[in-house]
Amino acid sequence: xxxxxxxxxxxxxxxxxxxxxxxxxxxxxxxxxxxxxxxxxxxxxxxxxxxxxxxxxxxxxxxxxxxxxxxxxxxxxxxxxxxxxxxxxxxxxxxxxxxxxxxxxxxxxxxxxxxxxxxxxxxxxxxxxxxxxxxxxxxxxxxxxxxxxxxxxxxxxxxxxxxxxxxxxxxxxxxxxxxxxxxxxxxxxxxxxxxxxxxxxxxxxxxxxxxxxxxxxxxxxxxxxxxxxxxxxxxxxxxxxxxxxxxxxxxxxxxxxxxxxxxxxxxxxxxxxxxxxxxxxxxxxxxxxxxxxxxxxxxxxxxxxxxxxxxxxxxxxxxxxxxxxxxxxxxxxxxxxxxxxxxxxxxxxxxxxxxxxxxxxxxxxxxxxxxxxxxxxxxxxxxxxxxxxxxxxxxxxxxxxxxxxxxxxxxxxxxxxxxxxxxxxxxxxxxxxxxxxxxxxxxxxxxxxxxxxxxxx
Numbered sequence: 001x002x003x004x005x006x007x008x009x010x011x012x013x014x015x016x017x018x019x020x021x022x023x024x025x026x027x028x029x030x031x032x033x034x035x036x037x038x039x040x041x042x043x044x045x046x047x048x049x050x051x052x053x054x055x056x057x058x059x060x061x062x063x064x065x066x067x068x069x070x071x072x073x074x075x076x077x078x079x080x081x082x083x084x085x086x087x088x089x090x091x092x093x094x095x096x097x098x099x100x101x102x103x104x105x106x107x108x109x110x111x112x113x114x115x116x117x118x119x120x121x122x123x124x125x126x127x128x129x130x131x132x133x134x135x136x137x138x139x140x141x142x143x144x145x146x147x148x149x150x151x152x153x154x155x156x157x158x159x160x161x162x163x164x165x166x167x168x169x170x171x172x173x174x175x176x177x178x179x180x181x182x183x184x185x186x187x188x189x190x191x192x193x194x195x196x197x198x199x200x201x202x203x204x205x206x207x208x209x210x211x212x213x214x215x216x217x218x219x220x221x222x223x224x225x226x227x228x229x230x231x232x233x234x235x236x237x238x239x240x241x242x243x244x245x246x247x248x249x250x251x252x253x254x255x256x257x258x259x260x261x262x263x264x265x266x267x268x269x270x271x272x273x274x275x276x277x278x279x280x281x282x283x284x285x286x287x288x289x290x291x292x293x294x295x296x297x298x299x300x301x302x303x304x305x306x307x308x309x310x311x312x313x314x315x316x317x318x319x320x321x322x323x324x325x326x327x328x329x330x331x332x333x334x335x336x337x338x339x340x341x342x343x344x345x346x347x348x349x350x351x352x353x354x355x356x357x358x359x360x361x362x363x364x365x366x367x368x369x370x371x372x373x374x375x376x377x378x379x380x381x382x383x384x385x386x387x388x389x390x391x392x393x394x395x396x397x398x399x400x401x402x403x404x405x406x407x408x409x410x411x412x413x414x415x416x417x418x419x420x421x422x423x424x425x426x427x428x429x430x431x432x433x434x435x436x437x438x439x440x441x442x443x444x445x446x447x448x449x450x451x452x453x454x455x456x457x
Contacts, residue, residue: 001080001190002028007072007109008085009033009042011049011164011271011340012126012157016083018057019168021066023197028065030079032072042068050339050366053165076116081191083155084109084137085126110140113150120149122187125213126157151187153178154209156216161270162337174204177212217276217283221296224273226261228302234264234449235309244449245431264448266310266402266429267303269334269344274300307345310400310448311352314427317446317454318398323357326421328396330389331403331430332374333367341370345429346402350375353400354382361385363392365405390416398425404432417441423456 004020006013009031021029033039041048043062047055058066069075076082086105113123123141141150154177159167174195178188192204207215230248237244244264252259268274277296284293315322334344341347346362353360354375361384362371368385375383386392389408393399393416401408409432417424426438428447435445439453446452 001194003079004029004081004083004194005075005079006031006083006085006126007033007112008083008087008126009035009038009048009068010085010087011051011161012159013083013085014042014047014049015051015054015057015159015164015168016085016126016157018054018061018066019165020194021061021064022057024194025061025065027194028067029061030067030069030075032069032075034070034072036070039068039070050337051164052162052337057165072112073116076113077118079117079121080119081122081124081194082113083124083126084113106137107140110137114141114143117148117150121151122190123150123152124191125152125154149183151179151184152209153184153187153191154212155191156212158216158219161340162335169198171199171203174199175207175212175215176204177207177209180208217280220272220276221280221299223261224268224277224303225296225299227265227268227273228299228306230262230264231267231306231448232302234306237449238451241451242449243451247449264431265306265345265404266349266448267306267345269342269346270340271342274303274343304348307348308352310345310427310429311349311356313446314353314398314400314425315356317427317444317452318425321356322353324359325397326359326361326395327353328389328392328399329360329362330364330392330399330401330408331367331405332362332364332371333403333405336403336405339366339370341367341374344374344402346371347374349400349402350383351378354378358382359384361392361396363387363389364403365407367403390419394419395421396424397421398427400427400429401432402429404430408432409434413438413443414441417443 004027006017013031017029017031031042038048045055047058084106086109113121123137138152141152156175158172176188176191178184188206192206195204233247234244237247248262248264251257252262277300281293281297284296318325329346329350332344332346333339333341350360350362359382362368363386364371368387372385389411397420424443426443426445428435428445431447435447435453438445442455444454444456
């Protein structure tokens with residue numbers, strides 16, 4: 001094997017190809033995308049995505065054995081292995097709208113591979129796709145009676161944004177699903193051999209294609225379920241004066257449960273959780289498993305409920321009106337250490353605040369540009385995008401912390417309090433800050449799943 005092509009230079013394709021290039025210097029790796037601005041960014045030191053450690057890896061290999069290009073068609077013919085990492089958003093139209101995956105970009109890519117390949121090729125699903133999509137891709141690629149032969153593998157990513165490079169360098173497991181035919185198993189071995197350059201062989205799992213696809217959906221569904229479960233309990237904690245942090249700690253010390261993904265907050269976001277659960281719901285309904293589908297649908301509904309509940313609590317606490325009040329938003333990315341805002345809780349929360357006629361001032365260390373895109377259709381006179389957290393809070397009636405950026409813990413909140421309209425409110429949507437210290441400064445503090453600390457009671 002000499003050349004690897006990745007179609008799609010987004011959050012998965014770019015980092016994955018960079019790490020493969022680093023560990024496989026003998027391979028030529030080309031990452032292509034139709035988005036010219038994205039490719040230009042990959043060719044610069046101002047990368048199109050923020051991921052800790054990514055720039056260092058890219059600088060090591062770019063121009064040596066890793067290249068970025070918009071020439072998709074020109075790079076297909078001599079590729080020995082092609083990763084398909086194109087966008088597969090949730091459908092917004094037609095049958096399955098709002099739940100099923102929109103596969104138009106995926107199918108277009110499959111047909112391009114069929115048209116321009118000149119030799120036998122391994123095609124690897126890297127995008128998160130509905131179960132049995134590889135079978136559909138194989139039907140497209142096998143639709144000619146003569147010409148190159150294709151083996152279609154599933155190799156789902158299990159990356160957490162903010163730690164993607166660490167996840168790629170030291171994965172919990174690498175999952176490769178392939179056909180059970182001799183040719184299929186040979187293709188599986190070829191892909192596994194690439195990962196064995198740096199991943200221990202015992203961490204490389206091989207399955208059939210459909211088990212691999214299902215494992216990706218199931219993993220994200222289970223993780224999202226934990227977030228929604230703890231968030232649903234946070235509402236009960238607030239109603240009963242229990243403390244969600246204490247409850248989470250007690251649960252996490254149970255070895256049968258464990259402590260990960262048990263931190264209550266304003267909800268999950270990112271490109272995978274909601275999309276994958278809705279894919280799972282659609283799949284259940286397709287097979288007539290309506291009760292199973294309804295179960296997983298509620299994981300998504302609780303996530304939306306948590307965001308609406310957060311805004312409702314703000315309204316209630318601030319004398320039942322937000323009209324004309326300046327609200328400083330600390331954090332818009334769906335999680336810390338990323339610029340990604342896809343499905344961020346901040347989107348719905350800011351939209352609701354604008355609906356309440358609040359003046360919304362958004363600060364985020366890395367995601368302001370994406371925030372502006374996400375909210376471009378709202379009245380711009382009610383929105384301010386501010387790179388300085390102190391200026392964002394100046395003259396504000398309240399701060400709403402939505403992203404767990406660690407730098408928010410080190411801000412001078414006494415200075416911030418003195419610059420705000422009194423009484424000053426702080427709504428900690430991630431339970432990130434020291435609430436007792438904030439209360440002592442003078443803030444009225446409202447957090448997730450905890451009793452409020454208010455000077456107004």
